[in-house]
Amino acid sequence: MxxxxxxxxxxxxxxxxxxxxxxxxxxxxxxxxxxxxxxxxxxxxxxxxxxxxxxxxxxxxxxxxxxxxxxxxxxxxxxxxxxxxxxxxxxxxxxxxxxxxxxxxxxxxxxxxxxxxxxxxxxxxxxxxxxxxxxxxxxWDIYGKMVQLHSLVHERQVDGLLLFARRMKWPYMKEVRDTAEDVYSNMRGGAIINIHLHDWLYGMMLPGKWFAFKIKAALVLCSPTVKAQMGVSPYFDCGVVLPTRSYWRVRTVLGRVLGLGCLPGVVSLCGWIGPCPTVTFVPSTAADKADVKADVSPCYARIKARHIAHYGMPQMRSTEEIEPYMEEIRDASNWIVPEPPVRDMSTCDTTTIELKALPLERMRRNGPRGARWPTRT
The missing domain is CATH 1.25.40.10 (Tetratricopeptide repeat domain)
Structure with missing residues (x-):
């Protein structure tokens, strides 16, 4: 017919x-x-x-x-x-x-x-x-054919991830080694992996904060113990909170404080510092006490910091003349000279980091699983 x-x-x-x-x-x-x-x-x-x-x-x-x-x-x-x-x-x-x-x-x-x-x-x-x-x-005849992308750097990327985990004293080192060494061959065999881990194996990431985000995402995704609970960080500047230690981005306010060399054994590598002390979450309201447990489960924590503008110089009033104004600000007697703090000879140990959860209930309900939303020290 x-x-x-x-x-x-x-x-x-x-x-x-x-x-x-x-x-x-x-x-x-x-x-x-x-x-x-x-x-x-x-x-x-x-x-x-x-x-x-x-x-x-x-x-x-x-x-x-x-x-x-x-x-x-x-x-x-x-x-x-x-x-x-x-x-x-x-x-x-x-x-x-x-x-x-x-x-x-x-x-x-x-x-x-x-x-x-x-x-x-x-x-x-x-x-x-x-x-x-x-x-x-x-x-380039690919008509009707399946395109396959092969990574020429996957071995180097896996070695770099293992070195990063070892230097940062990642507590799930054995899991990372067992998973990372087979993840590329498993993917080539048809297994589906997270896109961030895929990018790391192929070396496809931008420098700076995105490189730091990718390497920590790959580390968590290669750790089955925390992978299901944490997933991928919702923001590039989130810290990683584990039951026995924590890790923070160097460029955050908490990372700058902890990265001044005051903590023994803390390493700064690939935009991260750690291992840092454990974290204790302090409830901000009575309603939040039910969410705060004695044992901290693996999660992400984002630090809320106040933005201070770099151009915060006193502004000249519209009624002022330029010459008297310039003469006044050059006079050192008009300025309050900060005094350095008195040197304390006592010894102290940093045993924990206390973070107070902000009452952002809507963000917490709508956020990804395993994410603790903006917190502050």
Whole structure:
């Protein structure tokens, strides 16, 4: 029935009938090829090319399928690929090659010649560059194929992650080693991993704060004990709170205080400092006491700090003159000189970090699991 509809120029009906036949016999190359011919008549070269390509995969010796593929490529403006398809069609057909195959090959070659001439004759350098790229892109034949991306740096990235975990005294070091060494091969085998861990394995991250975010995200994602509970940090400047220690971003206010060298054993690496003392969350209201437990579970903590502008100099009033104003601010007697603190000779130990949770109930309800929302010391 499909052949009869195609013969009677009922191309949409023919395409539908061949589609029904393909649903019954999915591996029939003839049905695919005939559907491709019907779709070409309907001016749908992209869909026609797909059906013809599948037909060549089902039967690589099917000359008519190669010819249909060449016709679709030529209609889509892919003369190089059309030329290869027609050459395969003629090679498979041998003495049974049709006039359409020979004319199609000639048309593809003529189109290639015209494209080269158009590139050489174009005077505008930008347009010439675009034409040349479009022409050369046809050599990258990924039509109907699966693109696979291989990381050339995954071993280096895993080694860097393990070194970071060891230097920072990450408590789940064994888990990280067992997971990180197999995560790339597991991913290549079909396992689905978090996009941040994927970026780390491929070395795809921006420098600065985003590098610090990615390496800590990869570290948490390679630690099954805390992965399910913590997930990925909702902000790049969140600290990591664990039951026995904590880690903080160097550029946060708490990180600057703890990173002054006053804590023994604390290391600053890749934008992080740690291991720092444990954290105790202090409820800000009576209603928050139920949320604060004696044992701190793994979570993220974001420090709320007041922003102080760098341009906080006294401003001249509109009624003041510039000369008296400049003379007044240059007079040292008008300024209060800060006095340095008295040096304390006693010894103290930092045993814990107390953070007071801000009453942001809405943010806490809507936030990701494992995130403790903006807190302050």
């Amino acid at each position: 499909g052949n009869e509809a195609l013969k009677n120029k009922e191309y949409q009906k023919a395409a539908d009938l061949y589609g029904e036949a393909i649903a019954i016999d999915n591996g029939n190359a003839v049905y695919r090829c005939n559907k491709s011919a019907a779709l070409m008549k309907l001016n749908k070269p992209d869909k026609a090319g797909h059906e013809a390509y599948v037909a060549t995969c089902l039967d690589a010796t099917y000359a008519k399928a190669w010819s249909c593929l060449g016709m679709a490529f030529l209609e889509m403006g892919l003369a190089k690929r059309a030329k290869l398809a027609y050459e395969n069609a003629l090679a498979m057909a041998g003495n049974d090659a049709t006039v359409n195959m020979r004319e199609g090959l000639k048309a593809a070659r003529d189109e290639i010649t015209r494209s080269i001439r158009a590139i050489n004759d174009e005077k505008d350098k930008e347009k010439q560059h675009l034409l040349r790229n479009k022409f050369l892109d046809q050599d």
